[in-house]
Amino acid sequence: MPYALVAPIVVVLGAILGYPVYYLVRLSLEKYGLFELIQHHGTYIGLHNFGSVLHDSVFWHTLLRTVVFTVANVTLTMVLGVLIALLLVRVSTWVRLLVTAGLVLVWSMPPVVAVQVWSWMTNVQNGILNYLLTELHVGNFFQHNWYLTTFSQYSMVTTLIVWGALPFVAITVYAALSQVPHELVEAAQIDGARAWRVLKDVTLPVLTPVLLILTSLSIIWDFGVFTQPYLLIGPGQQTTSNYLMSVYLYVEGYGQTNFGRGAAISILMLAIVAAMSVVYVRRMLRVGEEQ
Amino acid sequence: MRYRILAVLAAALALGVVAATAGASGQRAQANTLTVWLQVDAQNGWPNVVAAANSAFEASHPGWTVNVEYQQWTDHLQKFDATIAGNDTPDVIEMGNTEMTKYMASGAFANITADKSQFANSSKWLEGLTASSTYHNKLYGVPYYAGSRVITYRSDLFAKAGIKKVPKSLSQFQADLVKVGKMEKHVKGFAPLYVGGEDWYTALGFVFDYNGSIATYKHGKWIGTLDSKNSIKGLTRFKQFFDATQPKSTANLDGSNPYPYTVFSQGKTAANYGPAWYTCCTGKKYAKVTKQFVMPSHVAGQPMPGFLGGSDLSVPAQSSNKAEALAWIADFTSTTSEKALQAKGNIPNATNLLTNAVNDRAAAKSWFVPQATNWVNVENGNILKTMLAQLLSGQLSVTKAAEVASQNIAQTLNQS
Numbered sequence: 071m072p073y074a075l076v077a078p079i080v081v082v083l084g085a086i087l088g089y090p091v092y093y094l095v096r097l098s099l100e101k102y103g104l105f106e107l108i109q110h111h112g113t114y115i116g117l118h119n120f121g122s123v124l125h126d127s128v129f130w131h132t133l134l135r136t137v138v139f140t141v142a143n144v145t146l147t148m149v150l151g152v153l154i155a156l157l158l159v160r161v162s163t164w165v166r167l168l169v170t171a172g173l174v175l176v177w178s179m180p181p182v183v184a185v186q187v188w189s190w191m192t193n194v195q196n197g198i199l200n201y202l203l204t205e206l207h208v209g210n211f212f213q214h215n216w217y218l219t220t221f222s223q224y225s226m227v228t229t230l231i232v233w234g235a236l237p238f239v240a241i242t243v244y245a246a247l248s249q250v251p252h253e254l255v256e257a258a259q260i261d262g263a264r265a266w267r268v269l270k271d272v273t274l275p276v277l278t279p280v281l282l283i284l285t286s287l288s289i290i291w292d293f294g295v296f297t298q299p300y301l302l303i304g305p306g307q308q309t310t311s312n313y314l315m316s317v318y319l320y321v322e323g324y325g326q327t328n329f330g331r332g333a334a335i336s337i338l339m340l341a342i343v344a345a346m347s348v349v350y351v352r353r354m355l356r357v358g359e360e361q
Numbered sequence: 362m363r364y365r366i367l368a369v370l371a372a373a374l375a376l377g378v379v380a381a382t383a384g385a386s387g388q389r390a391q392a393n394t395l396t397v398w399l400q401v402d403a404q405n406g407w408p409n410v411v412a413a414a415n416s417a418f419e420a421s422h423p424g425w426t427v428n429v430e431y432q433q434w435t436d437h438l439q440k441f442d443a444t445i446a447g448n449d450t451p452d453v454i455e456m457g458n459t460e461m462t463k464y465m466a467s468g469a470f471a472n473i474t475a476d477k478s479q480f481a482n483s484s485k486w487l488e489g490l491t492a493s494s495t496y497h498n499k500l501y502g503v504p505y506y507a508g509s510r511v512i513t514y515r516s517d518l519f520a521k522a523g524i525k526k527v528p529k530s531l532s533q534f535q536a537d538l539v540k541v542g543k544m545e546k547h548v549k550g551f552a553p554l555y556v557g558g559e560d561w562y563t564a565l566g567f568v569f570d571y572n573g574s575i576a577t578y579k580h581g582k583w584i585g586t587l588d589s590k591n592s593i594k595g596l597t598r599f600k601q602f603f604d605a606t607q608p609k610s611t612a613n614l615d616g617s618n619p620y621p622y623t624v625f626s627q628g629k630t631a632a633n634y635g636p637a638w639y640t641c642c643t644g645k646k647y648a649k650v651t652k653q654f655v656m657p658s659h660v661a662g663q664p665m666p667g668f669l670g671g672s673d674l675s676v677p678a679q680s681s682n683k684a685e686a687l688a689w690i691a692d693f694t695s696t697t698s699e700k701a702l703q704a705k706g707n708i709p710n711a712t713n714l715l716t717n718a719v720n721d722r723a724a725a726k727s728w729f730v731p732q733a734t735n736w737v738n739v740e741n742g743n744i745l746k747t748m749l750a751q752l753l754s755g756q757l758s759v760t761k762a763a764e765v766a767s768q769n770i771a772q773t774l775n776q777s
Contacts, residue, residue: 104467107445108678194610195550195619195629213550215610218754305435306559306615309747324439325741327463 151239502673585767
């Protein structure tokens with residue numbers, strides 16, 4: 071009887087998770103290009119795909135770039151998100167309503183649409199950003215190309231991603247802040263603790279579980295982010311010198327029609343994300359047990 | 362409450378880990394619907410020609426409807442691959458002539474050698490396009506149209522600058538552009554020529570003009586030749602020309618954002634170098650002063666070799682409507698259709714339809730990419746664009762950038 075009760079979920083998980091993962095692993099062990107795609111049948115080649123990826127210097131450069139990119143994005147998102155949440159607690163009700171509404175609007179914007187709007191705003195020839203900065207006498211931004219170097223390309227992508235990720239973090243942290251027991255804060259204040267001390271020793275410890283989960287989620291999202299870098303920088307501008315992991319995976323797998331190699335890269339990515347999140351997940355589990 | 366937040370977040374975390382792969386799916390074609398994939402060029406430039414072919418086909422095939430789906434050049438191959446995986450390919454697909462070889466070699470298209478005679482002018486098809494549709498002496502595509510590249514310019518500005526004749530040599534053209542640029546200095550952001558530095562069709566025209574090349578096939582292996590003496594000469598001349606006539610901010614633009622003709626229509630440039638149909642979109646204000654000539658070579662009196670782009674129409678091997686697909690292609694490449702395409706600034710698919718139009722004259726001297734199975738991977742890997750951005754921005758010297766690109770091209774072409 072217990073097996074019958076658990077059967078539906080086992081079947082569903084097997085279908086939506088088990089089979090694709092099995093297929094991915096199988097694909098990563100095969101030569102599977104356009105010819106094999108048309109035949110609907112790959113050729114088993116063992117670990118060759120993994121070997122060739124791990125011996126590709128592009129893979130290691132891309133990995134390093136993606137890690138730096140992820141750290142920068144997650145840090146910015148978390149710090150700014152928490153700051154906005156702390157601000158939300160202090161402002162008057164109508165300001166809070168306005169800010170929350172603004173955040174929800176940002177959140178509800180589909181990434182592809184956001185990318186298009188940003189791309190128009192920052193267009194070298196007709197973008198409003200260059201126009202405004204020049205008119206405001208910030209400097210001569212006439213026909214300034216915001217996508218000239220890899221660094222400036224990723225500054226734009228980071229701005230867009232952090233902008234899009236802030237609402238989720240800010241609203242969740244704000245909700246969690248309402249769980250901070252008021253009497254604890256009051257007691258700390260009576261004992262002479264200043265704002266910073268209260269934040270460090272009362273508020274943040276209470277927030278820790280939520281912050282841990284948000285950070286893990288952000289790491290997973292930002293490490294594998296594809297839409298923003300691929301579309302904002304442009305399909306025609308993706309090169310070995312500015313790949314992120316997901317773009318590298320897309321170009322190798324889909325662009326070059328080498329699905330076996332693409333599958334190998336995606337398994338490596340999965341392993342890396344799992345390794346990066348394991349610290350957080352373990353602490354999260356420990357926090358869960360303590361409660 | 363607190364645990365609920367945690368639970369929701371934990372669930373989201375679990376989903377986040379899972380959501381690593383995604384698949385694409387298409388709708389299965391209904392019975393008696395012919396699915397045709399054309400590029401957006403047709404949608405923007407000659408929708409009436411498409412409509413006419415559809416009516417002709419539907420009239421001769423009662424009960425059939427044609428469903429034309431317009432595709433972008435940047436991702437149509439990835440979408441096509443997805444339909445192959447799902448056994449749901451279109452019945453007709455437009456392919457760029459540089460994209461054909463890999464797909465023909467892999468068996469993606471139906472062999473239509475025996476059906477050749479049912480297409481208009483098929484004995485006079487352009488050699489370049491026929492070659493791009495042929496693999497191991499078998500025909501896998503029908504030539505659709507070709508396009509050479511010409512200079513589209515503002516005759517009023519050239520006249521105002523005192524330029525009476527169209528330039529006969531590259532250095533003359535460069536001097537003319539500099540002159541126009543000086544004259545129009547008061548127009549903010551004015552560029553004498555607007556192309557986009559990463560437009561590799563332009564840059565490689567210079568390479569071929571100096572007898573350079575991209576890659577050659579020797580002893581069963583591809584060898585990259587962009588770093589050969591002649592190719593370097595061409596690239597160096599290209600950089601000089603670019604520096605003299607175009608703003609540095611366009612060094613890493615590929616001419617799709619913004620489109621060169623958009624800049625033209627805004628009055629911010631005196632000339633574009635691109636397909637002859639650019640006249641479509643240079644704006645009402647300049648319609649009367651939009652003129653064209655053939656890009657001159659560094660050798661006076663000669664044209665610069667231009668990229669002979671073009672498209673072919675193929676029937677995917679998995680299509681179950683092969684006969685209807687071929688009938689539609691025959692309607693779409695009829696003499697009437699091809700003449701209508703010609704009127705829009707394209708080169709028709711057969712030599713007997715050629716005229717003395719600027720486009721047809723430009724096609725007299727042309728170059729083409731190496732016919733290697735993996736050439737399309739060089740395009741998809743943006744190897745040429747990277748090289749151009751590097752050498753134009755000064756990030757790498759011309760020689761160094763060409764060496765890197767040449768190695769990458771050889772490596773890509775030789776991949777099994």
